[in-house]
Amino acid sequence: MGIQMNKRQIFFIIAIAVGILLLILLAKKMGTVTDQPVLRRKSRHKRTREEREIGRLNVKSLDIRAGADRIPVDVGIYRRENGMLYVRVMIDGKLIRRSLETRKESEALLKIRSVIMAALEGQKAKEVPTLAEFTKTYLAYSKRQYSKSTYARNLCRMSKLIENFGSMRLDQIDKRAIKLHSQKRLQEVSPASVNCERSLLSSIMEYACELDFIQENPVRKVKKLRESPGRERYLTPDEIKRLLDACKALSERKGVGHNPILYEIVLTAILTGLRKGNLQNLKWSQVDFKTGNIIIPAGEHKNRKPLYFPINPYLQEILSGLRHNYPYAEYVFCKADGTEYGDWKRSFNTACETAGLEDVRFHDLRHTCGTLLNMLGTNQYTIRALMGHRTLAASKRYVHTPPETVREASNALGDRLRRILDGSD
Incomplete structure (x- = not known):
């Protein structure tokens, strides 16, 4: 009986061993x-x-x-x-x-x-998209974020960036590639233009960082090029009178350069210092005679903040005359049929030639406004508020001191010192 039990035990042990062996072989075959x-x-x-x-x-x-x-x-x-x-x-x-x-x-x-x-x-x-692919996303963002003029400039500058970086992924654009682009463009345009393209590329890369396509903006590692001093052009009192006389003459005559409201346009530009784009898009809904303000919405203003420019009596007289002549027009400066006038570059250049003025652009009227305010003794903070600048540094670019004022100050200093030495003061 004991021998039979041992045989059974041996049989079970062998069966278990065979089963384990089969499981191992099956597991190896299946790779588990x-x-x-x-x-x-x-x-x-x-x-x-x-x-x-x-x-x-x-x-x-x-x-x-x-x-x-x-x-x-x-x-x-x-x-x-x-x-x-x-x-x-x-x-x-x-x-x-x-x-x-x-x-x-x-x-x-x-x-x-x-x-x-x-x-x-x-x-x-x-x-990660290429720059050319990401351009569509950025332009949609730019159209919402910036003014019409800034968006138009971005469209023009974008072509050169796409030409050089269009096929590159955003994460492949590095410091070396940006420097090579700047050196190449420097042979074609001025340092100021290269810096403008650099600023646009930086804005694109910053937006790509916000969308988590890249980790950092490589443009920050590239310094701006040194630019030559900007032009300083403003109109003296004599030049202002000559220009307005020429504008009035062109408003009355027919032919090349004829513009019936050029006189009012130029005078409003000097009185307000508004940019050309703001004047072209100015509507009567933005002119509030009750509160005495011209309102430039944040979406149309360069610094993205609304501007409230106070209407002085002289400006109100001009605007009232335009409203009387074009009672049903939507735009302040419009054609005879009441539609938006558009660009008046040709008529303005004709007026400058008639007045004998050289190297004058329409934007120089904004510089003229800032300079006249400075000559009146207006403090810098008030000038900044009137012209809608974000910082004092921006306002200083539009404020110029005429040589006559500098000479008068020097003469006054000499006279004062002479009186001190003579004992008469």
Whole structure:
């Protein structure tokens, strides 16, 4: 009886061993044992130093910055049946498998960074747009953010940026590429124009940072070019009178340069210092005779803040005359049929030629307004408020001191010192 029990025990032991062997063979065939992650397996022997380093493996420890903070990355190292190691990288829900071409975990650690970077680069290549592709997004933003004139200038400058950077991804535009563009453009245009294009590119890259396409703005690392001093042109009292006389003559005559309201346009520009675009788009709905203000909305003003310019009696007289002559017009400065007048560059240039004035632009009337306010002794803060500048530095660019005023101050100083020495003061 005891011998039969031993046989049964032996039979059960053999059956269990065969079953375990079959399970092991089946598991090897399906890869459920050898395909277990090296990082998670329970090894009987003590882990080596290399295995422990792999066990602590993560994206940050490998110093992988490009997109790692923005794209979820999960890394696992596996061993194949032949002993070769390979890596599985889960990037934003997509599995990428790459062979490390080694059986040693210490060598795998050296290769894994380049493998993950290549996988991330492939993912980024699909996500980060080129400058030409991103232009559409930026222009839509620019149209909402800036005035019509600024948006129009951005459209003109955008063509040169697309010509040089259009095929490059936003994350490929670096300091070196920007410097090469500046050097190339410097042979064609002035430093001021190059700086304007640089500012536009900086605005584009800043917006790309806001949308998380890139981590930093590379334009910040490139300094602006040194520009030549800006032109200082304003009209003296004598030049103002000659110009207004010429405008009045052109308003009355027919033919080339004829503009029936040029006199009112130029006089309003000098009295208010408003920009040409604001005058062209000025509507009667923006002129409030009750409160005595001309209102420029924030969307049409350069510094993105509304401007309230007080209407003085002389200006009110001019505006009232225009309202009487064109009672049903929508725009203040309009054609005979009441529609928007448009550009008056040709008639203004004709008036300047008639008055014998050289190198005069319509924007110089804004400088003339600031200079006249300064000659009247108006303080800088009031000038800034009237002209709608954001800073005092911007106002100073429009305030000029005539040489006659400087000479009078010098003569007054000499006379005062003479009286002090003579004892008469």
